Amino acid sequence: MGKAELRSFGKPDEVREFPKGRLEVVKIGGATVGRAIFEPGWRWATSVQPIAQTKSCEAPHFQYHVAGVLKVVMDGGAVLECHPGDVSLLPSGHDAWVVGDEVAIVVDFQGMVDYAKAH
Structure with missing residues (x-):
């Protein structure tokens, strides 16, 4: 049996800041989980594109939407509007932005290992 672990975003392993947002990262059980906080006006x-230096977001995401609304447009044209309580699976190749005046918060279980890190 493995050992039980407990981590908190109140004491993240790493914090990455970018214009109008930040990412808090915790490592647990060999996985990297990120809580992203996106302020109104974040896109x-x-x-993040100036940091990633890619045409669109190449990080795949499997995320739970805690607060706020995010609009996601896939490179292929599909559009999703993600609300609190939603779970989204986004493959590589998308743009996203905050809709409205509320902070958007997502917890991501897949795509935050290199998110918002200079390459």
Whole structure:
């Protein structure tokens, strides 16, 4: 049997800041989990793209939406609007932005290992 572990976003292993947002990362059980906080006006193309230096977000995401609304447009044209309580699975190749005046918070279980890190 493995050992039980407990981690908290109140004491993350790493914090990555970018314009109009930040990512808090915890490592647990060999996995990396991220809590992203996106302020009103945040958009991947203007806040993270200059760091990633890719055409669109290449990180795949499997995430739970805690607060706020995110609009996601896939490179292929599909559009999703993610609300609190939603779970989204996003493959590589998308842009996203906060809709409205509320902070958007997501907990991501897949795509935050290199998110918002300079390459």
